[in-house]
Amino acid sequence: MLELKDVCFTIQKNGEALNLVDHASLSIPKGHFMAIVGPSGCGKTTLLKTIAGLNPESDGSLWWNGRNLSEDGDLEAWEIGYVPQFSIAYDQLTVDESIEAATRLRIKTNNSAELDARIDRVLKETGLTSIADRPVSVLSGGQMRRLGLAMELVSDPKLLLCDEVTSGLDPRSEREIVNLLHDLSRKEGRIVLSVTHSLAHLELYDSILVLHEGRVAYHGSPEQLTHYFSVDHTELVYPQLAKQASEKWRSSWIKHSATYYAKLQHNREKLHAQGLLELPADELHQPESEEAHETKEAKTRSPSILSQFHTLLGRRMRIFFRDRGQVFLQLAILICFPLLVVLFSPRANENMRKFTDASGATLQQKLEEQAGVQEDRLKVGSAVSGIIMFQVVLLSLMGSNNAAREIAGERQILEKEKFGGLSPLAYLASKIAFLSGLILIQSLWMAGFVELFWSFEGSFEKHALFLILVNAAMTAICLGISSLMRTAEKASLLSVYLVGFQLPLSGAVLALPEKIEPLTRPFISAYWAWSGSVDSLSGQYRSALTAISETQISTSNLCFFILLIHITLGLIISWIGTSRPQWEH
């Protein structure tokens, strides 16, 4: 039994408290199918989120089988299913794969036979068996809604909350979905609450809740709805609502509710007598004992963080390889960027003239020789510096391209999965593992490919390490940005700006004004990677670069630590951004 006792959800608007849900009191027995209807903006979604625990109630209390949810803790993640209006499936996966991932993320199964049995049962229940192999991208609106429901049903939730799962569907599909929800409420005493705009098929529900400006105007059986509002047709309920202030509707409802609840109870007993309700009547009102609750909890426990990590990583890789555009872009970048760098290598490969030891040379000959050596140093030194900087900047760009959309692009799915029990740690770890693969391939290929055309005089290992670090730093920071931004577009734009500023602010191309340099330098990953690589040079390149560079070259140890700090900071921001809730209103 779900009970709401004077529940309010309050926000502050222009300094005043505004109740979006205003003293809602309801009681909904097990095995009940309820519609939440009301004009747009009346607070249906807000009420649903308050029941789900996504909007913490500001006042009043919510009870579940005699348990006060505000005091004794929310429902377990598996006990509650919430089907939002937006799609929670990835286009690149099939129906079957989507349900499998949802199951693995929510439920701990003992073996693959148990997992398969659960998936098959849910497919059957939602009528998706025949299209299990179909990619999500080609599903119709009705099939998408079924998939959304299926992904919730994997944990056998006791409370299923659906937000407008029938909107935008043709009348036939709408009826099918309402029928499906109805059938789902007839199993295992499940409560199904469905927010809907549509006033069609109301007869399929056990009760209708009419909300008006956040207040309960009616909660009774569908057949008494028109009678209560003194109208001939359900379509006339909304115009009728508008005729009176919501406060009046509420007080009128409080006066009449007992009579209407008695009718609901009567209907229920009738259903039970006809054998249409699975639970024995006496059990319907008994609060579930603690013991029963605990055994169920033990039966359906959440999977471990490690298991969720494996599921997410597997799913990420699958989505990546199925997304041809992504694979093509990554390959193009991987091949073209090092080629761009190689264009510069002939200049760096030129031999530099050296000072001769001709003691008999005239002053003019000596001066000419000095000018020649200087000219070569400048040419080769700037080419070497340019090659390294080019590698660093292109890898920064790859880093931003790797991570900018990674979290922001799937934020609502993440929120939904967190609500279903996904650990943010497992999520972030899966992103780090996936991105680390990209970083290593990109950086090592860049270092190795360029090395084929230009032999790096000095420690190649150190140079490669700095290329990995700069890519990792930019990937981590852009992942942080991605975790904070509301949309993938905003995250991409900010990440591109961040890379754009790396080159001018690194001071490697043109020295920065003395006053600005100490302020900006600590934040510019490109400088530290460039400087660390330059410090790893030896021989003629090192001397040429030291001779021409106006910018200070820091020791490679310092560069290493600062880049590690950048990576750590990026990951800390990503952690904060990932774990904090970010639902769209």
Ligand SMILES: Nc1ncnc2c1ncn2[C@@H]1O[C@H](COP(=O)(O)OP(=O)(O)OP(=O)(O)O)[C@@H](O)[C@H]1O
């Ligand atoms: N967190 C919030 N902060 C401020 N205002 C909010 C918040 N959540 C909802 N609202 C406002 O509260 C009102 C009710 O919103 P809600 O989404 O619950 O309406 P609804 O009945 O679901 O409408 P619709 O049928 O259009 O989906 C709206 O005016 C909305 O703008």
Ligand SMILES: [Mg+2]
């Ligand atoms: Mg809504």
